[in-house]
Amino acid sequence: MSKKMKILVTGVNGQLGYDCVRELNERGYTNVKGIDIQDLDITDKDAVYKYIHEYKPDVVMHNAAWTAVDKAEQMPEKVYEVNALGPKYIAEACKEIGAILDLKWFIFQLIMFLMVKVLHLLKLLILKKDYPYMAKQNLKVKIL
Numbered sequence: 284m285s286k287k288m289k290i291l292v293t294g295v296n297g298q299l300g301y302d303c304v305r306e307l308n309e310r311g312y313t314n315v316k317g318i319d320i321q322d323l324d325i326t327d328k329d330a331v332y333k334y335i336h337e338y339k340p341d342v343v344m345h346n347a348a349w350t351a352v353d354k355a356e357q358m359p360e361k362v363y364e365v366n367a368l369g370p371k372y373i374a375e376a377c378k379e380i381g382a383i384l385d386l387k388w389f390i391f392q393l394i395m396f397l398m399v400k401v402l403h404l405l406k407l408l409i410l411k412k413d414y415p416y417m418a419k420q421n422l423k424v425k426i427l
Contacts, residue, residue, distance in 0.1 A: 286310075292317045293325065293341035293373070294347035303344050319347070325369030326361075335376035343377050345370055345384045346371075352399045 290307060294300035295317030304317040316338070324346055325333045335343070349355060349365040370386065377384040 286312050286332050287314060288341040289314045290342045291338060292346060295319050298345035303346060308424045325373060326364040328372045331372040332376045336380060337344060339380055342383045342385060345373050350401060
C-alpha cells in the first residue's frame with residue numbers, strides 16, 4: 284500500500300478505529316481520515332454513497348460496529364442496521380468507486396460481540412433455569 288493512498292477509517296471513536304488511525308499515522312501514511320457517527324451515519328444508505336463518492340478514498344478500513352451487548356438486546360433493529368446494513372452500504376459504495384474495503388477488524392469485532400452475547404445468554408440461562416433446580420437439590424452454586 285502506497286503511503287500516499289487516501290485511507291478512510293470508520294469507527295474512529297472506538298478502540299479499533301482509533302488504533303488504526305494512530306498506527307497508520309505512525310507508519311508514515313499521510314492521507315488518513317478517521318470518521319465516526321457524527322461525520323457519517325453508516326445506516327443511512329444515501330449518506331454513505333454520497334460521502335464515499337465525494338471523498339473518493341483508495342481504501343476504506345471499516346471498524347464501525349455495534350458492540351454494546353446489553354443495549355443490543357433492547358435495540359435489535361439498530362444492531363442489524365449498524366452491523367449488517369452499514370457494512371453492506373459501505374461495500375457497495377466502495378465497489379462503485381473501485382476502493383479497497385478492509386473488513387478484517389470489523390469481522391473481529393463481530394466475533395467478539397457474538398462471543399460476549401453467547402456468554403451473556405448462558406449466564407441468563409443458568410440464573411433463570413438451572414439455578415432454581417440446583418437450589419432445590421441443595422447444591423452449592425457459584426454464579427459469576
